[in-house]
Amino acid sequence: MTDKINRRDFLKVLGTGATALSAGFAVPNVVGTTERGYLLESKELYGGFLVETLSKNDPPYEIDPDVIERMNEKFTIFSRNRWDPKRQDRPQENLTKQRLVDKGGKVPNQTRLDYALMAASWGTAFMDSPHYDWHLSTGMIMGMGLPKLGPWDPADLDMTWEDASLAVKHAANFYGASLSGIAELNPLWLYSDHYAPSEEDMERTIPITSDGERLEQAEDAWYIPESMNRVIVLAFEEDFGGIANSPGRLASAATGNGYSRMKFTSFHLAEFIRALGYRAIPAGNGVGLSVPMAIDAGLGQYGRLNLLITPKYGPRVRLAKVITDMPLVPDSPINFGVTEFCEVCELCAEHCPSGTIPRGPRTWEPVSDSNNPGALKWYCELEKCYDFNGFSCSNCKRVCPFNKPNNSWLHQATRAIVKGKSGALDRIMTTLDQASGYGEQLQDEEWWKMDPETTITSREMKS
Numbered sequence: 001m002t003d004k005i006n007r008r009d010f011l012k013v014l015g016t017g018a019t020a021l022s023a024g025f026a027v028p029n030v031v032g033t034t035e036r037g038y039l040l041e042s043k044e045l046y047g048g049f050l051v052e053t054l055s056k057n058d059p060p061y062e063i064d065p066d067v068i069e070r071m072n073e074k075f076t077i078f079s080r081n082r083w084d085p086k087r088q089d090r091p092q093e094n095l096t097k098q099r100l101v102d103k104g105g106k107v108p109n110q111t112r113l114d115y116a117l118m119a120a121s122w123g124t125a126f127m128d129s130p131h132y133d134w135h136l137s138t139g140m141i142m143g144m145g146l147p148k149l150g151p152w153d154p155a156d157l158d159m160t161w162e163d164a165s166l167a168v169k170h171a172a173n174f175y176g177a178s179l180s181g182i183a184e185l186n187p188l189w190l191y192s193d194h195y196a197p198s199e200e201d202m203e204r205t206i207p208i209t210s211d212g213e214r215l216e217q218a219e220d221a222w223y224i225p226e227s228m229n230r231v232i233v234l235a236f237e238e239d240f241g242g243i244a245n246s247p248g249r250l251a252s253a254a255t256g257n258g259y260s261r262m263k264f265t266s267f268h269l270a271e272f273i274r275a276l277g278y279r280a281i282p283a284g285n286g287v288g289l290s291v292p293m294a295i296d297a298g299l300g301q302y303g304r305l306n307l308l309i310t311p312k313y314g315p316r317v318r319l320a321k322v323i324t325d326m327p328l329v330p331d332s333p334i335n336f337g338v339t340e341f342c343e344v345c346e347l348c349a350e351h352c353p354s355g356t357i358p359r360g361p362r363t364w365e366p367v368s369d370s371n372n373p374g375a376l377k378w379y380c381e382l383e384k385c386y387d388f389n390g391f392s393c394s395n396c397k398r399v400c401p402f403n404k405p406n407n408s409w410l411h412q413a414t415r416a417i418v419k420g421k422s423g424a425l426d427r428i429m430t431t432l433d434q435a436s437g438y439g440e441q442l443q444d445e446e447w448w449k450m451d452p453e454t455t456i457t458s459r460e461m462k463s
Helices: 007-014 015-024 077-085 093-102 114-119 139-143 161-174 240-244 250-273 288-296 338-345 380-392 395-399 410-418 423-435 443-447
Strands: 030-034 038-041 048-053 181-182 194-197 205-209 228-239 282-284 318-325
Touching: 038 161, 077 380, 093 114, 093 240, 093 380, 114 250, 114 443, 139 250, 161 181, 161 250, 181 288, 228 250, 240 250, 240 395, 240 443, 250 282, 250 318, 250 443, 380 423
Parallel strands: none
Antiparallel strands: 030 038, 038 048, 181 228, 194 205, 228 318, 282 318
């Protein structure tokens, strides 16, 4: 840490100080400066972690430009399950029939009540709808003729583009996001090909191209204009108690609820942007890789469990995004010690029942056909994850020390240790984490009896 900078000067550097304060947005405390950026602290924004902002040219990940390429969506584990011969003969138990029919829906953590909550949670995510349509404008947007007004200029309201960027994040959170960030779109994170199977060709893909200015989901390709060079990344908190029930059905309910909210929020945010006269592409897992986009947008860092870890919610989030040509001001990537902590923790690997998550150091070597090589990270065997328990497990999130309610003394202590980035202390904190009972499975009967005010997603856990 070097010289301190006062808060007002820092806000001036960000260009959003007055607007953020007047809009009631939380603004972090500036602790000081580093060689790479600023040191910030905010319980509301970062859950109490000390966060280092980084230059947009100095992200908290390493890639090999000679190896890494855009990933083909055909090779995601979800796509491979439909076409890859290696995935067709895998043993698939009908767990639902065993639990609901053969055992009468009375198996602990797999009861009919649990299954009902899970099934309903996935409703919007699986619903046939145009939510991810690239051109959709509906209802009042068309009725009022807003698209005919042309692109909105923030100067019309005495606003800057920094102000406008804050307004877009305000809208994102209004529509249901728990966190939102903006990044300059790195074309490397777009899929090279969209998986588009047909009855005749289950391996069929079509390219995703960003050459020129064509915007279309055509039969021969998906066309994304070069000018659509901004991405708004949305994170959705998953219910703490639901994830704590993993590998029970309540954890899958928390996941499904996240997916459904992803679809709802990204659709409405895209419509908001279109109403302002700009183009918008809403997406969940499709179009491109969400985790590196989220890292670029300053929402968190990459963890051993192959997921984004955020300062406020740990890995307990789902991600969506909206790609746009609205010239928004990007946020800075952040560092709060995740890599150093994950290097020594290994709790997610230890408690992964399928053996998906690796132990040991990060590597450049992939271990699955669904890995995209060229980045220094922990590579997971995703086939094992998908095939365990009917693809319904969140044990890695459940036991992660970053996944703690903000009222936990241990969470506060873990934050303090992460600030110091000391490997020896990280290991001590991992041991204390488990000794204190965190990460143990929460039984469904306990969850159903909890105060509803503590189980509703996006509300802080009560003391």
